[in-house]
Amino acid sequence: MADKNRKVPWAIGFVKKEKNNLPETKREKQNEIIDMNERSLGEEAENNQESWGEAVKLENFFVEDGKETEAQVKEELHTKEVNGTEKILEEAIKLHDLGVAGDKKAVVEAHKLLKEFLEQEPENVEAKGYLGSIISLLGRDSINPNERMNKALEGLKILDQVVKINPENTQVRILRANVCYRLPEMYFHRTDTAVEDFKHMISRYEKDQNIFTESYYLKLLYDLGGAYKNLNRHDEAKKTWQKLLEVTSDEKYIKLLKKEGITKSKKDKKGEKADIIQELPVTKEVDLIVKPLEEEPLSNGEIIKSDEPIAAQKDGDGFYEDEQKFSNLETKESFSEGIKLYMAAKTGDKEATGKAFDYFNKANKANPDNDLITAYYADCLSMTGRDSKISSNLFVNAIKAAKLLDKVANDNPKNMTIRLIRAYQSFRLPESFFRRTATAITDFEFIIQGYEENEQLLDRDTYWQILYDLGVCYKRLDMDDQAEETWDKLLAQTPYDKYHNLIQEQLGADLGDIDTKIASMHSKEDLLTEGIRLHDIGVAGHKAAVQKAHAILEKVHEMDPDDPIALGYYASSIALLGRDANDPNTMFGNAIQGLKMLKKAISKDNTNPQLRLLRGYLFASLPEAFFPLADKAAKDLKFVKNAFEQGKSKISEELYWRVIYDLGALYKRTGDYKRSQKAWKQLLEVASDPSYRELVDIDIEE
Missing domain, CATH: 1.25.40.10 (Tetratricopeptide repeat domain)
Incomplete structure (x- = not known):
């Protein structure tokens, strides 16, 4: 051309x-x-x-x-x-x-x-x-x-x-x-x-x-x-480069491969194979080489392995399994118990996380060549960092876990369970620090393709959840078209209202010609009302709304520096800008600045439900490993809930329901399951929105 x-x-x-x-x-x-x-x-x-x-x-x-x-x-x-x-x-x-x-x-x-x-x-x-x-x-x-x-x-x-x-x-x-x-x-x-x-x-x-x-x-x-x-598939690298030396006498390749530890011997010049003069240098990410495992669907979304092997298919022929079994595990039931603990850990159950880690740590030591066990162990290790009160543990454990998962995934690229485990470990990690969302996308897309080729590999509810989470990944990287395309595909299949509601929250409202609207506003009251509206849209993940809200609320605060509501929302908008930042320094700097300013606003009117609600949700949105504020967030939401029930808050009934649900989620995050169940039982009694029953039922089952 x-x-x-x-x-x-x-x-x-x-x-x-x-x-x-x-x-x-x-x-x-x-x-x-x-x-x-x-x-x-x-x-x-x-x-x-x-x-x-x-x-x-x-x-x-x-x-x-x-x-x-x-x-x-x-x-x-x-x-x-x-x-x-x-x-x-x-x-x-x-x-x-x-x-x-x-x-x-x-x-x-x-x-x-x-x-x-x-x-x-x-x-x-x-x-x-x-x-x-x-x-x-x-x-x-x-x-x-x-x-x-x-x-x-x-x-x-x-x-x-x-x-x-x-x-x-x-x-x-x-x-x-x-x-x-x-x-x-x-x-x-x-x-x-x-x-x-x-x-x-x-x-x-x-x-x-x-x-x-x-x-x-x-x-x-x-x-x-x-x-x-x-x-790190060094045997295959050697064989390939040996083959290259067998078919060419080009000095360019001879010199290049000599740097890799492979050279032509005198025998080779007469037609014999090339000699290895030293082991290949080990790259930074050292991998084991083992085969993948046979997979059967499990209703809770994980994929458990069969004890009966099937013949392995050739690489490139689709999703294949091999003959590797669980060695040295006493029974299949004992492994299922480990999965049960692991699934509970994924929901945020700290006690289950500790038990799951202990289980798979022992299993991994007893079965060092079993890559599936290594994958479960790695993710449990990552979750112990997630739950630690020491922020450095998040980094140390997450990085070590990611390396282990990359090793076993590279050596078992067709294994859906390992890819699913790695996908969700990557999905959980803060993007600004770890840059693992692309890994999650690669794995989610692989699993979706596998399900669409063979629906027996995964249960349908898990497939729908993965579609939703894939859309969230795209949204996280500002790939809005791909996110909407993925969610459209999900909504065309699922009857669950929860996905419709969650997707609507993710997409946010259409801001329209917001600049013209703002330009026509001059009074403090009008600007504050619009700033709060945009702020609330931004809380749901709308980055453009956050930027507009910040500009308006900054202007309102300058107009009246003593207004605690204006100061509180302005402070929150600063923290939200940090949430959406691409670099850790901005994220930390804005979060700390926003928290200080919000504390100052509440000190001016500490019984104001609106400010307590604002702070509660800000606390809840920050990474727990860096900002261990879930307990304080729960206290603020409980204050708002009680104020509504006592007629001291003007929040809507719909927001009141949402506060109860989120309060239960915070209790669960902190390991207080008794209070979590109590809050959700109250929610089911007072809320007329059926989607909450669906959400609560799912969480209780998990």
């Missing part, structure tokens, strides 16, 4: 085209040179763990047969005229190439051209693939952490969709392979996809050597070995 004079900074291979659209070339009339996204051969595999925002150095690969040169290859790129639409795509691909090499302006321009081209040819597979790649580059170049994540995920989603529809399209598989290979494994966990694509292309070449050049085939073998190494 590129003109013959353009400078090609990418690896080049020959890709077979349809016979009715074949350009003439010297080498073969049925081949056309295409550009391919490539990593540099000289870049060591461990650099894949570094930020994918760094510029990627590239190396050219040209046909090595006969006396063909780079100039001659370029001469053969096109022998036919292209129309205006094709020129748009051609220019977009050139800019894409420059963008991968580090040209940020080229990335932006390529994105515009690809969007323009797809408006005219919306079904063009090649253009869709390049669009997915260029969107991931937009993420690479962003300075906003959330945008970096969401653009990478958006680009991957497009590439996955195109590959699913066109699995034999080599060019698109090349694009996806290289995007997945560039992304840091610790956040995105897509190196396994790169392996799948590299293997696919290698297999195609070995069946038909006209598909692309031999030099590109060698490059694929080298990168496949690098991908295996990044996954």
Whole structure:
């Protein structure tokens, strides 16, 4: 698709085209040179763990047969005229190439051209693939952490969709392979996809050597070995690189693989296999290598393993299991008891968390090679950090647990239970500190795909919950379109009102032309009323509403610094800005500033239910590990509840019901189950909204 004079900074291979659209070339009339996204051969595999925002150095690969040169290859790129639409795509691909090499302006321009081209040819597979790649580059170049994540995920989603529809399209598989290979494994966990694509292309070449050049085939073998190494699958890396040395005498690869500890021996020069001169260097995330486990659905949303093995399917054939059993566990019932404790721990039961940790800690020591037990142990370890009053324990335990989960998930990529455990551990962690929402998204999408291929793998209620939580993940990363698409899919299937209500809260109200409305307001009362309205919308997660509320409430506070209500809401809006911040310093700074100002406001009128309600919800929204304020939040909500029942509060009856429900949730969070059940029983007696009965019943069952 590129003109013959353009400078090609990418690896080049020959890709077979349809016979009715074949350009003439010297080498073969049925081949056309295409550009391919490539990593540099000289870049060591461990650099894949570094930020994918760094510029990627590239190396050219040209046909090595006969006396063909780079100039001659370029001469053969096109022998036919292209129309205006094709020129748009051609220019977009050139800019894409420059963008991968580090040209940020080229990335932006390529994105515009690809969007323009797809408006005219919306079904063009090649253009869709390049669009997915260029969107991931937009993420690479962003300075906003959330945008970096969401653009990478958006680009991957497009590439996955195109590959699913066109699995034999080599060019698109090349694009996806290289995007997945560039992304840091610790956040995105897509190196396994790169392996799948590299293997696919290698297999195609070995069946038909006209598909692309031999030099590109060698490059694929080298990168496949690098991908295996990044996954700590060292045996497979060695075998792949041994194979590379068996099929080439290129000094470039001999030198590169020598750095990896693999060299050609004298015997090899006579046709024998390469020798390993040392063990491969261990990468930062050391993994075990074991097979996944057979899965059967369990009604509570977890997946328990069968004692009866089934034959393992080949990698890439869908969801597969293996013959690994639970070793050294006395009975299946004793393992089920551990799962029961684990499920209670997930709801916030601190006592159950301690017991579950003790159970799986012992089981893990007795069964160090059982990856499923390791996964349960890791998540229990993470939850002990969640419940600790020492904030450093959250970090230490969460990081250790995440590493363990990554190990077992990398070695069991098709195991739904392990992926589900890792998904929810990642989902719970504060995004500003851990950046694990992308991991949760990757795992949730895998599980959803598995269920939709085989509904026996998971119960339907768990599938619906995962769809909802996937939408929350997208929303957390400001991927609003993807969130709404996911929730629309959920709402089309579930009869539960709770999801409709929860999604509505997540989406928030349509602010409309809020700027014009604010500009027309001049009195303190009107501005305060509007500021409080926007504040309350923001509390539910509407980030734009928080920003507008903060601006208004700051103005009202300046108009009347002694008004405790204005000061209280202004203080809360500052804390909410911190909640929505992308960096920990802003989150902490705003939270502390907001809490101090709110304390000052309440000191002016400490029996005001409105201020106590405001503080209660602010306390409840802050991470417990950093701000252990759940007990104080419960006291404030109880004060508001009693004030309403005594006729001293003007809150609505609907808000009164919500306060009772949230009070029960806070009691449960702090381990006071007796008070939690008492509050919810009262709620069922007074609330006419049936959705509360549904919510309370679910919590009681758990």
